[in-house]
Amino acid sequence: MEKVAVLGGGSWATAIVKILSENKSQIHWWMRNSNDVQHLLNYKHNPRYLSQVSFDLHYVKPSTDIQAVLAAADWVILAVPAAFVRLALADLKEDAFKGKVVVSAIKGMIPEDNVLITEHMERKYHVPNSHQLVIAGPCHAEEVALEKQSYLTIGSHDMATAEKFCALLRNRYVKANPLDDLDGIEYCAVMKNIIAMACGIARGLNYGDNFQAVLVSNAMFEIERFLDAIMPIHRVLSGSAYLGDLLVTAYSQFSRNRTFGNMIGRGYTVKSAQVEMNMVAEGYYAVQSIFELNKHFKVEMPITNAVYHILYERIAPTMEFEILKDKLK
């Protein structure tokens, strides 16, 4: 039995625990909330996220003790929102991940440093590239809970390790494939959340499908320009880990980022939109990180800039979209 630590108590952590435990990996599941752990032990489901999913406690061991959870596992999956990663790992020593394969399921950046999760794990915990993976691809937790056919891409610098991890994930409704562009798909996963916010804002302002299609196709160029500036390698952006992930976030009813953007477009303040959602919209933090990083690269990013101006400089969405619409083709 493979021993896997999953860190995080939200929707995506819950969906990942479902996939892995049904494949009979031994899961050590860290959640910060002791009431949620107790509820899981009593009733076999997460009370707050995807609560229709029932777990076999022979394979799933929930705990609030992050050190014990890590000590018991060979694989560690990070599934807390990026903004809380530093807090979640605060009690761990620098060598806490030694010898383990660390898998980021997070689609966000560390907001304090504007770095990717894998960069943070390397800098702070010395996890080498060869021991890091990322989970990417168009895969909403809600659809995993419903066992709808889904595809995951595992980004890696070491294809043998990625293939081993894919084997842990594959089942009747999940297909998993390795890809050697770890940094590219990690950045793309961050940026697509910003674009989904733009789509939500557009919808909230009453723009239609014609506009959104142009917004999304322009977004692909924006992502391509940024990736080419930051790490130029040959990559096929029409793949599901890039375009596919952008499409699901931009169009799905389950998208947190789109929902958040929609509220902003309809006139909610950032604070009130955050309070309204029980979930975290990564794009809110991501847009600040990408905006800051781009001060160095100076890539033309009109959509990212528009979202940044609306969320952080309080420019009215109507006014910002009047400017943006003249920049799209």
Ligand SMILES: NC(=O)c1ccc[n+]([C@@H]2O[C@H](COP(=O)([O-])OP(=O)(O)OC[C@H]3O[C@@H](n4cnc5c(N)ncnc54)[C@H](O)[C@@H]3O)[C@@H](O)[C@H]2O)c1
């Ligand atoms: N939900 C999905 O379908 C999905 C799919 C792929 C990747 N992801 C990524 O997974 C990561 C986790 O997102 P999610 O969707 O599971 O989260 P979520 O929005 O479902 O849940 C929010 C999570 O944040 C935690 N949280 C809230 N406030 C906190 C605080 N102050 N300190 C620490 N933790 C706090 C909650 O306990 C909960 O675990 C994100 O990076 C997201 O982009 C999510």
Ligand SMILES: O=P(O)(O)OC[C@H](O)CO
């Ligand atoms: O699609 P969203 O907006 O729910 O984003 C959450 C994750 O990043 C899923 O890809």
